[in-house]
Amino acid sequence: MRNISWRHFDFWLLGSVAFLTVFGVTMISSAIAGNIELVEANTVLKQIIFAGIGFVVLIITAMIDYRYWGALSSFLYLAMVGALGVLFIFGNALFGSSRWFSLGPILIQPSEFAKIVIILILANFFSQNIDNIKKPMTVLRSLVITFFIIIWIILQPDLSTSIVILVLWFSLLWASGLDIKMLLIAGGASIGVLGIGLPLFLLNYDPENTAGLIKPYQLDRVINFLFPDSNARYGADYNVQQALISIGSGGWFGKGYNSGTQVQLRFLKVRHSDFIFSALSEEFGFVGAIVVIAILAFIIARCLRAARLSSDTYGALIAYGAATLISFQTIVNIGMNLRLLPVTGLTLPFVSYGGSSLITLFIAIGLVESVLLRHKSLEF
Amino acid sequence: MSPSTISSQNKITNNRIISFAVVIGIVFLVFIFRLFFYQILNGDTYVALAVENRLREISLAPTRGVIFDRNGIVLARNVASYNVVVTAANLPDDQGAIQNIIRSLAEYIDVPVSRGEIIPENPFVPCVSDHGISQIIEYGEQSAPFRDVKIACNIDQVKAQIIQEKSMDWPGISLEIETVRDYPTGSLTASIIGFLGPISSLEEEYYTDRGFVSNRDKIGYAGLERYYESILSGKPGKRVVEVDVGGRIIRDAVPVISPLPGQNIYTTLDTRLQQAAESILLGEIGGWNAYLGELRITSGVVIAMNPQTGEILAMVSYPTYENNRMARVIPTYYYQQLYADVRNPLLNQAVGAELPAGSVFKLATALGALNEEVVTPEQVITTPPEIQLANKYTPNDPGKSKTYVDWKDEGFGELDFIGGISNSSNVYFYQLGGGDAEELGTGIPGEVPEGLGICRLGTYARALGYGDYLGIELPDEADGIIPDPKWKRIAHGENWSTGDTYITSVGQGFVTATPLQILMSAATIANDGMLMQPTVIRQIEDAEGETVLSFKPEIKWDITVDPVIDVYSDPTSAGGCEAKLTGEKITVDPWVVEKIQEGMRAVVTEGTLEDVFSTFANIGIAAAGKTGTAEYCDTFANEKGLCIPGSWPSHAWTLAYAPYDNPEIAVVAFAYNGGEGASVAGPIVRRTIEAYFELKAIDSRAYLP
Helix, strand or coil: CCCCCHHHCCHHHHHHHHHHHHHHHHHHHHHHCCCHHHHHCCHHHHHHHHHHHHHHHHHHHHHCCHHHHHHCHHHHHHHHHHHHHHHHHHHHHHHCCCCCEEECCEEECHHHHHHHHHHHHHHHHHHHCHHHCCCHHHHHHHHHHHHHHHHHHHHCCCHHHHHHHHHHHHHHHHHCCCCHHHHHHHHHHHHHHHHHHHHHHHHHCCCCCCCCCCCHHHHHHHHHHHCCCCCCCCCCCHHHHHHHHHHHCCCCCCCCCCCCHHHHCCCCCCCCCCCHHHHHHHHHHHHHHHHHHHHHHHHHHHHHHHHHHCCCHHHHHHHHHHHHHHHHHHHHHHHHHCCCCCCCCCCCCCCCCCHHHHHHHHHHHHHHHHHHHCCCCCCC | CCCCCCCCCCCCCHHHHHHHHHHHHHHHHHHHHHHHHHHHHCHHHHHHHHHHHHEEEEEECCCCCCEECCCCCEEEEEEEEEEEEEEHHHCCCCHHHHHHHHHHHHCCCCCCCCCCCCECCECCCCCCCCCCHHHHHHHHHHHCCCCEEEEEEEECHHHHHHHHHHCCCCCCEEEEEEEEEECCCHHHCHHHHCCEEECCCCCHHHHHHCCCCCCCCEEECCHHHHHCHHHHHCECEEEEEEECCCCCEEEECCCCECCECCCEEEECCCHHHHHHHHHHHHHHHHHHHHHHCCCCCCCEEEEEECCCCCEEEEEEEECCCCHHHHCCCCCHHHHHHHHHCCCCCCCCHHHHCCECCHHHHHHHHHHHHHHCCCCCCCCCEEECCEEEEEECCCCCCCCEEEEEECCCCCCCEEECHHHHHHHCCHHHHHHHHHCEHHHHCCCCCCCCCECCHHHHHHHHHHHCCCCCCCCCCCCCCCCCECCCHHHHHHHHCCCCCHHHHHHHHCCCCCCEECHHHHHHHHHHHHCCCEEECCECEEEEECCCCCEEEECCCCEEEECCCCCCEEEECCCCCCCCCHHHEEEEEECCCHHHHHHHHHHHHHHHHCCCCCCCCCCHHHHCCCCEEEEEEEECCCHHHHHCCCCECCECCEEEEEEEEECCCCCCEEEEEEECCCCCHHHHHHHHHHHHHHHHHHHHHHHHHHCCC
């Protein structure tokens, strides 16, 4: 093991993450006020515990040389596919859900960890095959690797996590030097497939068949996003409408902590997780929302900096993958809050409530720090 | 250990990372613009929407004013009505417990455990729609968990008490107390008091602007309830509360504005006299119908008033309705039944029915004839059983000879003024009203050189209160018709004929009047020419008992003092009346009024009311009056085939006042299709006056130590 230099540890990154996490806990505390069930479930305390665990995990991950994960790549892959497969096949019988492992009161969501695992596996694959990246066979192999992870998650069914994994695959492929010609051909092909497939799908779509891959509520969400019914009082569009009212009524500086009427009187739904961005926009206004976006942008930038500083391709792709993960979740979540994207269950990184999601992100940051700690010193 | 499989060189190019960063940066900028758009540019809109979300206005219902009679007897009040309501949020969590509550509750109310389904085709309407308890509770859970949803309405008090006790064990179920209008005197005073109904969609905006709630608050539909709606209803209060998403009230956002209770009205009615008048009227109508063996008299009116003050003491309009049946909700079948009834029970006929006046109108003719010196009181006129008169439509029209008959087959022979009134001779009044030598034609001595004519007759009739609204506080009031050539041209497209004048002189033909107008004409004579403002309002008090308005007798005009009589340049009808107005106005000489009083006294002592009032002399009070037998041929009579020329059906009228010297009671009675005035309406009037004096005696005894 090489000597690691803690001088290279990115305290700015850790500081930003810590700040957002603490802010997230405060915001959750404000958001759940008035919801007796969530207060009684010690939501805030749980998030603090998760953050504590996450911090420890982050430091441990940072200390472990990221390159060990490369050596363990095949094992990680098989373990992940196995866990997801077992959960899918036996989950319902053993835990009552195909999404969670329940260990006593703690629920573990393996698909969250699949995000980290896919970054490690694909980073390893692409760094080994970066010289052949222009060959279609390389791309195809990476897709096959991804497919065996994604298939179980789609079957759960967890569409948003599947999309995150697909995005991670594409993003890492792009960073590894995906041939732009190939991208254009693939893009043209997919447009063709969608042009034929989507009408066929919609024609054969049966809303009564809830066993299908696409649930009626998912299609509803997309339809509601595309054609919102602003008159709906309690319809599917209601939550997004209330989110917009929360954000819009925040003004420049917001209504103040614990004083957002939309949040405190519970007009805003799922305000401690999916719609926490709306909640913070209401209570802290335009300025507060900009600060949160800026800090997230800063975290992403620090991850990309790590990708550039990395001493090898593997480390660079891990840091880049972490940046992709944080960026994509941020974009999808804020886009949904601002009615730019359909409603999905993706959380706002570090701020939203959710243990698995938070720990996953802390691991990602830990990996980035691990890369930074071991980058080639530029000081000769 | 150094993993050898991994290349030790970073082969990721800067441009791929930068392109990624650029894409992310652009998306973040879009977010910031979007945030700016929502929070800064359109912030006000969303602030308004957020306020709309959290603030709810609650209208606080004011207490409606109570209506009393002149002695403090309650005529309209508010009573409690009990509803069973569910607040879904307070129900137990356990479904089994909810089922138990539903089953136990169903034992006490008339709502089944489960019935129907609340769907758009069969929506839930509180108190009206037919759904089971389970369905209503489900509706409450889904649409208004923190609000009270009515399960059963207007349950009786005993059950209400049981449910009140049981509700301790039934979380979520409670008893709601609602006030509804109650009329202790019911149909006795319904035509004056009226009833309430829901705010219609037409008036909704008006009332909601004033804070009323369209499916909670009710408004007056008839009678005083309608006329004094704004006084009785009070002003709703307002609460602006902050609510959460479930509708639960968190706090008052602004100070509560308490509702202002409605004001209480004391009417001039004496319920005892009202009761007496009603039973006298119903007894008389029932007696005659039984005697004749047919349903001949279909409606009737009695009004009693103090002629010196204008206070209405009793006002009976038959048929009427039971306003208590409309108290909670207006039953469709009942309302339709009332609405379809040709006798029009919903109308207060005392002020709203426009009827042929008949001979009671002769008072107006008499007043005019004396004051205009058409005749002198002493002048004796021959009154044969019938006269042939030319019915001329223009001055040069030779006219068709037409027979005008008197009501007594053998005629009255020689009559002076008092005799003319007391015997109610038609021929006498034909000559007073329309007679002149030329128009009377052959065979009749031209004893009246120049008759009153329609124009002058009209102005004297109006001076007695005919032909216009009297301004009583009842919404049904009608104005009646005092015809003139212009009116006939417009209404019938025909010229005025001399015959029209003759029959108008005796209150037939086109003349219509309300019973109240006819009473006022007699009251004006009784009151020495002073036409008092008729009123049913004695006092209006606010909720604290402070007098807001106190009744003071109000003289509309005094015909012996106020110049209310138009002077016409010539008494004929040709060319219409307005063209002949000189603009001059005169008064009536007091002796003229006195003469008519004497005539009315003679009606009772020796005339048409002599028999009817023969027993009245026993109580030692002198009365005066006038009868009327008004021939009519309306739609209903025509349908029944009663309109036989020369023998039309007739309404019975009688009016009288007493004591003669210092009148304190004037009564009019009307019986639809009653036949002869004296024999049908006469007893009603006499007995009502008797009842008045009996009550007066009771009252004076009661005040003795």
